[in-house]
Amino acid sequence: MDLYITSYCLVRDNRVVVNDRLVFYQENILKFADFIKAVYQQGQINYPKFYKMDAISKLGFVAAELVLKETSTEGLDSGAIGVVLSNASSSLVTDIAHNETIKDRNGYFPSPSVFVYTLPNIVIGEICIKNHFKGENVFLISESFNARLLHDYVGELFENGRVDACLCGWTELNGDIFNAMTVWVTRAGFTNSEAGQSYRPLLFSAENMNVIMSHN
């Protein structure tokens, strides 16, 4: 079965690339919080819950929204849209934030809105809530970006008719170092014609995901 990457998004350092187009660039490297806020605002995503998310969810959410802007989910059953994401550091940045709230016995105020984000799959929940995706979903951990793992997992979902479309990618944040890559995968025929973009779909393969990831 032929599957295609009909759009992709890269978020890293000081820039954002969507379908080979540089859509955001800052000369100076910003702190992650300022950077992602600037990308969110420029992307006109308009979703106030964004501000309540932890850093890793903001990263994954923005990378997902920018891919989804380039594609149409019309005609797809919400239960047949999957989300498969991965990273290396799980929710470590937020784990450390939660840990700070319980370090001191005299200032012991664990915060539910921090704690809830100490799971890597919460970003999947945020993406699903915004877009009403209800299909297969999983968060995988690997030491570094593993295109083969993602490809095989997602490929199986299509192969056995579990999904008709899937958001797939890597959303890594550790300290102020971050790197996100999302791709929208569909069967042949479900291309991004409606968005009217000139991007030519790539075959969904581990090799092509590595090519996208190594984009400069």
Add this chain to the structure above:
Amino acid sequence: MKPVYILNDNIITSLGFTTAENMAAIERGVIGIREVTDPGLYPSPVQLSLVDTKRLNARFSEILSALHKPLPVDSFTRLEKFMILSVYDALENQPVKPGDPATLFVISTTKGNINLLENRYKTLFNHKRIYLWELGRTIQHFFGFANTPVIISNACVSGVVAVMTASRYLQSGAFDHAIVTGGDIASEFVISGFQSFQALSPVPCKPFDLNRTGLSLGEGCGTMLLSVNPGSSPEPRIRIAGAATTNDANHISGPSRTGAELAEAMRRALAEGGFSLSEADYISAHGTATPFNDEMESKAIELCGLLAVPVNSFKGYWGHTLGAAGLIESIAAVSSLRNNLLYRSAGFDTPGVPSPISILAQNLRKEISMCLKTASGFGGCNAAIIYHKN
């Protein structure tokens, strides 16, 4: 698709270090949750199900000698000890070799070595040990697994998803065998977090009961050895017949109001196995004992038309063991399948969910051939898996 069989398994919890020990305790109605006063875990007393540390270290040291590994017991974290002991037990006298490239290794955990963030442990281990992939590598190297583990960290459905993932890889023909292990420890990190959610019960948790007020946290580990070759599988043979995940797309911590998404996962799992809804004859539920979770699960069961099917939650025995839960509860449910003995849902006295589901108030001897295991978690995730007796 190739059938995938369960060759062997292990459970480590407060109730014991093997599946047999755990199931014998559950059959007798032993509750492993108790009030624990340990300022290292929480400033005030809290209900927990804890693994016996003395026995853990003694058994671990035996394994190190048996494997001729001259390493200090404390060169491994608590969770690593759980996982190594559990995998070791599940592999004992089995034909599956870790070093075989056809053996897949899958790990399920939510927080891994999260206690290494605490000052008292920070200096004892390399800082990398906090990463889940490093936890995976540690276990991989200990046994000499040929393959880098696939690591699932998907909140409270992780264990079910890990078994599902292994099963899908095996069905596709990519591997012949799989070791699936899942574990989490009780930590100040997790206890304080659930306490901030006001989600912890002041008494051992009471899933599906009218007077339930929240969950009890537990720790533990479970391991399943899967194979496409039923060779050494004990009779009756149990296979994995279908599985699915869905997302509520509703709220990051609160479950669905309707249960429709969990119901959909249950339907899909059954359909994959070629079963009709009416063929389900036992449901091993998630049953955390938080008011909203149990309510949602009861609605999902009703939506599937399974009100008459016996249901239990094992969390009244060993608490909510997070990344281990889906595995150890699956193994316990498989034990029911093998022995035709369904276990009482501990903590349950008075029906307290909106849909009149059939909670097991007593142990029940019943001929059953299929079990539907479900789980739901933060992030809106749901998972369902079918275990079937040939």
Add this chain to the structure above:
Amino acid sequence: MEELIEKLKKEVIAQLNLEEITPEDINPDASLFGEGLGLDSIDALELIVLLEKNYGIKIEDPKDGKKIFHSIRTMAEYITEHQK
């Protein structure tokens, strides 16, 4: 009371990360949940933490939260009554 209300508005905005909302946007009598500010169950728990952290007031039964956190004014009234 009015001083406390203004202080509370700022604290609620900070604690709940209501980035696009200013103190002027919040009507002290408007409902915080549902239609008002649209807060959810996690926000409710977060407000319990706020009362304990900033005012030393512990709410034992989360069900009481409904009344206490109805609006900024009901919060201010509760604080005035219960602060030692």
